[in-house]
Structure formats: structure tokens, C-alpha cells
Amino acid sequence: MCAGLMESQPSSSRKGKRKAQGRDLKSYFSTSNTNPSTHGSGVGNATTERKRVGINDDKFGYEVFTKTGFKQWKNAYLALPKHVGGPNSAHNRARAAFDDFDNQEASVKNKVIVHTKDEKKKYKTRVEASLAIVSYIALQGELFRGHDESETSLNKGNFLEFLDWYKLVVVSVSKYCSSMEDFFDYVNMTVSSTGASCKRKDLLIENHRTIVSNKLERGEISSGRGQHQETSLARPADTRWGSHYKTLLRIETIWESIIEVLSVVHDEQCNPSRAGGLVHTMESFSFVFIMKMMLQILRITNELSCMLQKKDQNVVEAMSLVIDVKTRLVNLRSEGYEPLLE
Incomplete structure (x- = not known):
């Protein structure tokens, strides 16, 4: 002053x-x-x-x-x-x-907006799940509430029942299992490392083409129309488990090519890089076991997931698929680990 x-x-x-x-x-x-x-x-x-x-x-x-x-x-x-x-x-x-x-x-403004990226991600997941269930029930003309929504009720209404079922599928598996969450983090890092540049993408496609040609010459795989097409890795979405299924399928298909590209990236780096650590992680027993197990789970739920995304769902068919999926998941939990270990 x-x-x-x-x-x-x-x-x-x-x-x-x-x-x-x-x-x-x-x-x-x-x-x-x-x-x-x-x-x-x-x-x-x-x-x-x-x-x-x-x-x-x-x-x-x-x-x-x-x-x-x-x-x-x-x-x-x-x-x-x-x-x-x-x-x-x-x-x-x-x-x-x-x-x-x-x-x-x-x-x-700064005092109110203190949400972290993880909190925003979880909030987005909750909102999208709620909107998907509301949209499905509204299109079918079903009631949202039941006669008894208490904790002990066996039928709390369509919305709550669908919500409980929805969170029992794959989302809850990754949420409450730290190793599963780490697995999907490694999957995202693998996709990012192999697709960080056009050079790496071209190298991945070229290596896969060479490996397929060598296997065809040795008779290890059979040829046919529409088989062994060129493919690349796609980043999975956070809330669409169908995209995770597609990504894991492609990783399994071009596994050897991914390992080769990551090894090349690691050798070209002057300093220790993340690519070398990803190669070590992907070749570990836990990564391979979780990938095989998730492929089985997502293969069971994929048909139901695709049906629920359609605008003209058939309620009777969807409910029959729900029962079938729950039965197959129970069987997988009881007997499905033996083939994986073998």
C-alpha cells in the first residue's frame, strides 16, 4: 500500500x-x-x-x-x-x-474438485453399469422395483437383481484379486509397448507372417480360407469385457511375435527398458495361467455380453443364457482348474 x-x-x-x-x-x-x-x-x-x-x-x-x-x-x-x-x-x-x-x-473450485483418476474411473464404471441396466429394463417394459428390497429378500426387483448379477461376473474378479488387476495392467503395458510406433506395428505383423509361414511349411498348422489373417493388438476398454476377450485372444494367437518384438525393443534401448521386464513377466507361470483362465471365463460370458449389448434383446433367450452362464461358471470353479494345470 x-x-x-x-x-x-x-x-x-x-x-x-x-x-x-x-x-x-x-x-x-x-x-x-x-x-x-x-x-x-x-x-x-x-x-x-x-x-x-x-x-x-x-x-x-x-x-x-x-x-x-x-x-x-x-x-x-x-x-x-x-x-x-x-x-x-x-x-x-x-x-x-x-x-x-x-x-x-x-x-x-480447487477445494471441491479433489477426485483422483482412480475415483473418476470407478465412478464412470458405476454410472455406465447403472445406465446399461436401466436401459435394458426400460426397453423391455419391466418393473424396476420388487415387492421386497430388503437384504433377506430373494427377489429385490429387476434392477437390483441385474445389478447384483452384473457385479458377480468378471468385474468383481479383477476388483478383489490383486494378481488379476496386475495382470490386466501388464496387458495394457504390452499393448502400449508393441504399438507405440508404426515401426513396431509393422515389425509385429511381419514377425507373425514369418512364424505362420514356417509353421505351414513344417505342417504344424493347417491352412484354410479366412485362417491366419494379419492381426494386431487393440487396447481393451475399461468397462467392456468383450474387448478384453478380443485382446487376450490376439495375444494368445501372436504370442511368439509379441515376445520377439519386445526383445527387439529391449535390445535397441541403451538403458534398461520396460520391454525387458514385460518379456520376463509374460513368460512367467502366473501370467500364462491367468491368461488361460480369463480366456475360459470370457469365452463363457462373451455370448451373453454380446446379446445384452443389442438393442432388440429377447428377454426369454437372455434369461436362459444367464442360467446357462451361471451353471458353466460353477462347473469351471469346481472342475475347470485341472485342464489348465495339465
């Missing part, structure tokens, strides 16, 4: 207004607040006039500081405490408003 006062008043003749000097205000800013005095400052008459017309005292002397200026600055510093006023004065309110504006980190 001292600098503003010193620069706000123009220099003029000795009888008129002049610019404040540093020595004039030094005593005010270096001493504690004292009782205000308006002697020789030109503020006293202004105060009397303001009281006469009924202007509040919390804007004491504002004309002097913003419009008319002081006639002489010798005793002007004595009027500053009166101008500053109490905690709720116009000066202090303006200063507090500027401090709030200057401190953007304390604004309401």
Missing part, C-alpha cells in the same frame, strides 16, 4: 498536491498503530462532512486516498490507521478479497 500511495499522487507545485515520500510513511509502517489524528492531513474536514451527510465511517478518508489527495504529507501517516479501520472495514474487506483472489489454491 505504501508503494501505491507514493506513486498515486502526481508531483506539482509546493502549494498543491505532491507525491508521497518514503520518509513520510516510514514512521507509520515501522511503528504500532496509534490513535488517528487528522491534523494537517485534510481528512478532518472530510470526516465532518461525511458524518453530516450520513456516510458510514468504515470508508474513512477514501476520497483523500483515491480522488483528491493530501494537501501535504507531513502528518498524513497519522490518518492511515483510521483509514484502515477495524477488521470489517472497507479497506480490510478489500485486502481480504485480494488475498483470496491471489491464493487460487484455496478457491472453492
Whole structure:
């Protein structure tokens, strides 16, 4: 404020207004607040006039500081405490408003928006799942609520029943199993590493073509129309498990080509790269076992998942698929691990 006062008043003749000097205000800013005095400052008459017309005292002397200026600055510093006023004065309110504006980190906008990316991702998943179920029930003209929505009820209504079933499928598997969550993180990193550039994509396709040609020559695989087409990896979506199924199928199909490309990327790097760690992870027992298990689970649920995404669903057929999927998942849990281990 001292600098503003010193620069706000123009220099003029000795009888008129002049610019404040540093020595004039030094005593005010270096001493504690004292009782205000308006002697020789030109503020006293202004105060009397303001009281006469009924202007509040919390804007004491504002004309002097913003419009008319002081006639002489010798005793002007004595009027500053009166101008500053109490905690709720116009000066202090303006200063507090500027401090709030200057401190953007304390604004309401920054205080409210504190959600992390993980929280936004989970919220998006919940919203999309709810909207999918609502859309399905609305298109079929079914009731949303049941007669009894308590915890012990066997039929809580179509919406809650579908929601409970939906979260029992693959989403809950990855949510409550850390190794499963890590597996899909490694899948995303593998897709990103092999498709980071056009050169790597072309190398992946070329290696797969070479491997298929060699296997055909050795008679390890059979040829046929539509078989062994060129393929590439696609990034799976967060909430569409059909895309995860497609990605895992392609990884299984071009497994050797992916390992070869990651090895080339690792050899070309001067420093230790992520590609070398991905090769080690993909060749581990846990990665291969989880991939084979997820392929079996997604293969069972894929038909139902595709049907629920259609606009013209057949309720009877969908419900029969739900029963069939639940039965096959139970059988997989009871007996499906033996073939995987073999």
C-alpha cells in the first residue's frame, strides 16, 4: 500500500498536491498503530462532512486516498490507521478479497474438485453399469422395483437383481484379486509397448507372417480360407469385457511375435527398458495361467455380453443364457482348474 500511495499522487507545485515520500510513511509502517489524528492531513474536514451527510465511517478518508489527495504529507501517516479501520472495514474487506483472489489454491473450485483418476474411473464404471441396466429394463417394459428390497429378500426387483448379477461376473474378479488387476495392467503395458510406433506395428505383423509361414511349411498348422489373417493388438476398454476377450485372444494367437518384438525393443534401448521386464513377466507361470483362465471365463460370458449389448434383446433367450452362464461358471470353479494345470 505504501508503494501505491507514493506513486498515486502526481508531483506539482509546493502549494498543491505532491507525491508521497518514503520518509513520510516510514514512521507509520515501522511503528504500532496509534490513535488517528487528522491534523494537517485534510481528512478532518472530510470526516465532518461525511458524518453530516450520513456516510458510514468504515470508508474513512477514501476520497483523500483515491480522488483528491493530501494537501501535504507531513502528518498524513497519522490518518492511515483510521483509514484502515477495524477488521470489517472497507479497506480490510478489500485486502481480504485480494488475498483470496491471489491464493487460487484455496478457491472453492480447487477445494471441491479433489477426485483422483482412480475415483473418476470407478465412478464412470458405476454410472455406465447403472445406465446399461436401466436401459435394458426400460426397453423391455419391466418393473424396476420388487415387492421386497430388503437384504433377506430373494427377489429385490429387476434392477437390483441385474445389478447384483452384473457385479458377480468378471468385474468383481479383477476388483478383489490383486494378481488379476496386475495382470490386466501388464496387458495394457504390452499393448502400449508393441504399438507405440508404426515401426513396431509393422515389425509385429511381419514377425507373425514369418512364424505362420514356417509353421505351414513344417505342417504344424493347417491352412484354410479366412485362417491366419494379419492381426494386431487393440487396447481393451475399461468397462467392456468383450474387448478384453478380443485382446487376450490376439495375444494368445501372436504370442511368439509379441515376445520377439519386445526383445527387439529391449535390445535397441541403451538403458534398461520396460520391454525387458514385460518379456520376463509374460513368460512367467502366473501370467500364462491367468491368461488361460480369463480366456475360459470370457469365452463363457462373451455370448451373453454380446446379446445384452443389442438393442432388440429377447428377454426369454437372455434369461436362459444367464442360467446357462451361471451353471458353466460353477462347473469351471469346481472342475475347470485341472485342464489348465495339465
